[in-house]
Amino acid sequence: MLTAIDENKKIVNLLEIDVKKLTGKYFCPFCKSELFIKNGEIKIPHFAHKSLKSCDLWTENESEQHLGLKKIFYQWFKKTDRVEIERYPPELNQRPDLLVNDKIAIEIQCSHLPIKRLKERTENYQSHGYVVIWLMGKDLWLKDQITKLQRHLVYFSENRGFYYWELDFKAQKLRLKSLIHKDLRGKIIYLQEEISFGQGRLIECLRLPFLSQKLLTIPLIVDDKLPDFIRQQLYYCSPKWLKLQEKYYQRGENC
Ligand SMILES: [Zn+2]
Structure with a gap:
């Protein structure tokens, strides 16, 4: 964590203060237990609980990626907007x-979380009038297949169809994957756009899926081997293809 309260109950933000100037004791703003200041080689300076047992809001130690991304996004938002x-x-x-302009909650999700928890958190934000934007770290990047959790993290807009945000800490890029769909073989297809960290106004970048624009398309690759693939799927009684075949039989179109 990057914030704590000091002995005078004042909030200390490590992104706004030189860690070397810190003396005295620091406490978790939520569970009030005492915190360590960690200032090592790999992770940026941060606070950590001496014990996480009594804290409901911090359940794990944060990774280098998560701390680093929080810092970058805090500084990027701060150039043009109010961010906490x-x-x-x-x-x-x-x-x-991060909380931007009092109403936009930014969740930088770097690790797996139970779908139930994700739904509860999202609904809680919405019922209190907040917009929540989930941005996904490396372990949650979209690959050839889509996981159950990722399905719940996909958004939709008229202009970009189903879309998904990814954060590349190493390459320092924000990635928008849009027009997400499955091809006939079940592989995930999408269009990809990248924005370098720090470039432009971040809140505008995050509105990209809602901007009016030219119609987007994904180039179609002709799959010569698709008939063989379908024959094979029917031979092995793949439920998805059997169902489709049945539909065509009923219409008298299967040959
Ligand atoms: Zn705590």
């Missing part, structure tokens, strides 16, 4: 990574 890090609006009873 790890703020805890009491009515919300949860703590977004």
